[in-house]
Amino acid sequence: MKKLALAVFAVFVLVGLPAVASTPTPGGNAWDTSDPATAVTRTVEARIVEVRENRTLVVVDKDERQHVIQLSEKVEIRAQSKKDFDGLKKLDFGHLREGHRLKLTFYADSGQLVRIQVQKADKVG
Amino acid sequence: MARLRGWFLAGLGLASAAAWAWLARGFPATSSRRDVLTFLAVIAVLFLFSTVALPVARRLPPRAALRQILLFAALFRILLLFAGLPPGEPLRDDLAGRRVAYSRFLLYDDDVWRYLWDGYVVSAGLDPYARSPQEIRDRYDDGAAAPAEEAILDGPLAFDVLDNVRFSSYRTVYPPLAQLTFGLTNRLAPGSVFVWKLLVALFDFGTCLLLARLLVRLGRGPEACVLYAWSPLAVKELAGSGHVDAVMIFFLVLAAERMLAGWQRTGLGAYAASVLAKLGTLPLAPLFLRRARPGTWWAPVVVGLAIVLPFWRGLPNLASALGAFGGDWTFNPGPWLLIARAFDLLGAGDPEAAAHLVTKALTLILVLIVTFRVRPSDDRSWILGIFLALAGVVLLNAVVTPWYLLWVLPFAVASGVRSWEVLTALSFLSYLVYAEHAEHAWWLWVEYGGFALAAAVEWGRQGRS
Numbered sequence: 001m002k003k004l005a006l007a008v009f010a011v012f013v014l015v016g017l018p019a020v021a022s023t024p025t026p027g028g029n030a031w032d033t034s035d036p037a038t039a040v041t042r043t044v045e046a047r048i049v050e051v052r053e054n055r056t057l058v059v060v061d062k063d064e065r066q067h068v069i070q071l072s073e074k075v076e077i078r079a080q081s082k083k084d085f086d087g088l089k090k091l092d093f094g095h096l097r098e099g100h101r102l103k104l105t106f107y108a109d110s111g112q113l114v115r116i117q118v119q120k121a122d123k124v125g
Numbered sequence: 126m127a128r129l130r131g132w133f134l135a136g137l138g139l140a141s142a143a144a145w146a147w148l149a150r151g152f153p154a155t156s157s158r159r160d161v162l163t164f165l166a167v168i169a170v171l172f173l174f175s176t177v178a179l180p181v182a183r184r185l186p187p188r189a190a191l192r193q194i195l196l197f198a199a200l201f202r203i204l205l206l207f208a209g210l211p212p213g214e215p216l217r218d219d220l221a222g223r224r225v226a227y228s229r230f231l232l233y234d235d236d237v238w239r240y241l242w243d244g245y246v247v248s249a250g251l252d253p254y255a256r257s258p259q260e261i262r263d264r265y266d267d268g269a270a271a272p273a274e275e276a277i278l279d280g281p282l283a284f285d286v287l288d289n290v291r292f293s294s295y296r297t298v299y300p301p302l303a304q305l306t307f308g309l310t311n312r313l314a315p316g317s318v319f320v321w322k323l324l325v326a327l328f329d330f331g332t333c334l335l336l337a338r339l340l341v342r343l344g345r346g347p348e349a350c351v352l353y354a355w356s357p358l359a360v361k362e363l364a365g366s367g368h369v370d371a372v373m374i375f376f377l378v379l380a381a382e383r384m385l386a387g388w389q390r391t392g393l394g395a396y397a398a399s400v401l402a403k404l405g406t407l408p409l410a411p412l413f414l415r416r417a418r419p420g421t422w423w424a425p426v427v428v429g430l431a432i433v434l435p436f437w438r439g440l441p442n443l444a445s446a447l448g449a450f451g452g453d454w455t456f457n458p459g460p461w462l463l464i465a466r467a468f469d470l471l472g473a474g475d476p477e478a479a480a481h482l483v484t485k486a487l488t489l490i491l492v493l494i495v496t497f498r499v500r501p502s503d504d505r506s507w508i509l510g511i512f513l514a515l516a517g518v519v520l521l522n523a524v525v526t527p528w529y530l531l532w533v534l535p536f537a538v539a540s541g542v543r544s545w546e547v548l549t550a551l552s553f554l555s556y557l558v559y560a561e562h563a564e565h566a567w568w569l570w571v572e573y574g575g576f577a578l579a580a581a582v583e584w585g586r587q588g589r590s
Contacts, residue, residue, distance in 0.1 A: 037291055038562045039156050039559075039562065040155050040230045040233065040559060041229060041230070081266055082266035083265075083266055087267075089266070103288070107155075108153065108155035108156065108230075109157035109160065119284075
């Protein structure tokens, strides 16, 4: 029985090899290159203390350290809940106000900012 | 000499613990190629340690060896509970449900957030299969949410958990027992990654204990459980990344062990629980029923009904969610890819659909062959049958995530099949997707080719002996 088990395995995988000849795999919705699912991101929370021109924000983090961030056009700005922005989910820089609590998402390897999310208005903490 | 070997085993355990501690707390785990390759290198060393540990443990008194193996197995799992918690983040924030303290990715994996979200839904008394997380979010935003949905999202943490759920427009695919465990941990500590991982680690450690017992029942040395208990794949994927598969594996090994002990009702009941934790073990039903007396067949029905009853109305939605998952996803495929490519070359309109159909048929045929080839009264033959059928189920799937290989690992260890261990090691190559953001052919070649080679060598050795 053990020999049969090993034989069946060997056949399964050995005949499978010639098929694996190109990339990407068929199907593959989960790992589409346009999907950032495989890019490790981190998030930090911060509060806006000043909104400047040229898409620049001054924020403080949870340890009250101040940071100046200039947003590129590529940075996506979203509302956590549409309720806070009259049904709008996607926001633009003009929506940002002093006192807004933000969640900043950036790529962990390069530190590049990818998304800003305005936290729910009634969110505690 | 035995004393020296004891120290050597302890040295391997301590070195492994140091590596796990670094991976859990000191390693940045980003998508940079350097980090991913470092991760693979450390994992390779950990595999080497676990492999070397077995011959060392075999030369020690069995009790002393098992004690050390289990002690370090527990230590590795405790260390990995902290994987994903950034340095300086207080654990008490996670435990108290004040804020999301863990990073989105727990050592290159983010499935845990779906479990936590499902936990909120279940403990609010809602049907987890009725709506996707995105649908609930949209209903909330549009003011159309049910009061229970509103209450979830008005809580302090749920929105942040929801933000981390990947593919949130898909409905959940986790069966009722998994949902009950999600709901239970949500009641204990809403949104806590640590509490969820602790539950997973407890189930996984339970599997280590049961595997040692199973090995004894099969007349093998219990120290072979080191191949599971110290397996880098088990430690990383279960305690580290928190995969719910630990629940299914625990109940499956419990089922097998109880069947061998002659407790057939308990065994069949535990088998039903494993199916309802994750449906991948369903094809083993003929093997279990063939081993059991027909007079005990009511046991899995009763256990199954008791678990399913609270979720009864959602089952059609679960079936359609599973259909969507089965049809849309591929990852790290082996034989499935062969068949899809063959249909592609033959000009089939939908090669993936054809591959799904053929692999399902092959799985059925394999399970039937194994079921009727094993001698149900022969313990070793029956356990090998479980190994073979379950390995076929996993290998013929379009999605072969590394942690699916863990379903099979206890039975590979119990059957003395070492080539599966090689596959669990090589499956880590699939983590290169975190650096490359697409699958590449060469690592599938190395993974499945390396396994084929190991299986062939093992087969050849068996033939000679």
